[in-house]
Amino acid sequence: MEISGEGLDDILIELYRRLLDQGARNKGSRGETIEMLGVALRIAKPRARLSRSENRGKPFSALGEFFWYLTQSNRLDFIEPYIPDYRKEAVDGVVPGGYGPRLFAMRNGIDQVDSVIRLLRYKPSSKRAVIQLFNAEDIALDYPADLGTPFHHPETPCTISLQFHLRDGSLHMSVNMRSNDAVLGLPHDVFCFSMLQEMMARRLGVELGEYLHYVGSMHFYDDRHETLLEYLDEGYQRTFEMPEMPKGDPFEHVDALVAAEGRVRLKERVVAGELLPEPYWADILRMMQVFWSSGDEARLDELKAELQEPAYRAYIEGRRGARLKEPSPREPVDARRKPE
Incomplete structure (x- = not known):
């Protein structure tokens, strides 16, 4: 089955209808599911990666x-x-x-993002520009001979691979998933992977x-059935595209973004425009500030005016009544290698 649309909301509304009409029951790792096999989605405008729905508009997470x-x-x-x-998926903290190390810092020292960028510069028409996220060891475990013995399988990546196709001056991306939660996982996957796609396109100058x-x-x-129905009740949403990333190398802003997030989560008041002079990235940081200012009406109003x-301002309203528990300080992140 294939569904095509301009943006995320076009895809979600048609996908949810088909799951309800054509899906079959299957027991998943976390309970009963409604499932369809072999689903292909095509988004013509990847910058339309955020839902406008009150139900599915989750930019902060x-x-x-x-x-x-x-x-x-x-x-x-x-x-x-x-x-x-x-x-629920963590082991010893x-x-x-998690995809971060698999994308940028494999145990054998390979930065897959860097490798793909280098490959496409050397041979733009390549069909080998693939990032592998699901590895052989993710399934190479000893299962008990007694099928009745309880067995807990560590969580493994739902994403198998990301493939990049540079054609006629545009960078297309194919994401291959073994499994996808249509309500919780899919909106996040489209957002994160299309952001990476745009960063790599900008790095390549295409x-x-x-x-x-x-x-x-x-x-x-099953426990997300009502959420799905509520989304459908909202009806079609006007397509909203995030602004274009500025020209140049977006990876140059990563260290500043990550460092600023660390300061914001500890409730330090920072001026986004000073830390990130480029307006696009300053707004991304302001959205993180909105999340960490949840429930602080005065601060949310300040950030709304700065955006x-x-x-983006519409998403602030949902944070006014939200409350966050005090975060644990996280370990500082050292400077990372960037694609050259």
Whole structure:
């Protein structure tokens, strides 16, 4: 089954309808699901990566997850405030399936993002520009001979690979998923991977192409049924595209963004425009400030006035009544290697 649309909301509304109409029951790792096999999604405007829905508009947790990738770490203390459910997957304070190290710092020292950029510079028409996230060791475990014995399998990446196609001056991206939670996981995946796609396109000096998303098992869990119905009740949303990333190398801003996030989560008042003079990235930091200022009406009003992109202001309203627990200080992140 293939679904095409301009942006995330176009995809979600059609996908949810088809899951309800055509999905079949299957027992998932966290309970009963409604599932469809072999789903292909095509987004023509990857910058339309944020839902305008009150129900699915979750920019803060998506930004938190994307920042987590950029830290090249899989530590729980970074991501837990944004997505508390990750604590269920953590082992000794880390999330084994976290994507950051797999993207940028494999155990054998390979930076896959850097490798793909180098490959596409050398041979733009290449079909080998693939980043592998699901590895052989993720499934190479000894299972008990007695099928009745309880067995806990460590969480493994839902994403198998990311493939990049540089064609006619545009960078297209194909994401291959073994499994995808249509309600919780899919909006985050589209956001994070299309942000990486745009960063790599800017680094290569080319245009942003289409975003393609292939899923072996697309599903939603029974406890998210009402959430899905509420989204459908809102009806179609006007397509909203995030602003274009500025020309140049976005990876040059990563260290400043990650360092600033660390200061913001400890409630330090920083001026985004001073730390990140480029308005696009200053607004991204302001959105992180909004998250960490949840419930502080006066501070939220200040940040709302500072935002350069008017469309971001609508997401602030949902943070007015929110409350965050005091975050644990996270370990500082050292400077990272950037693609050359």
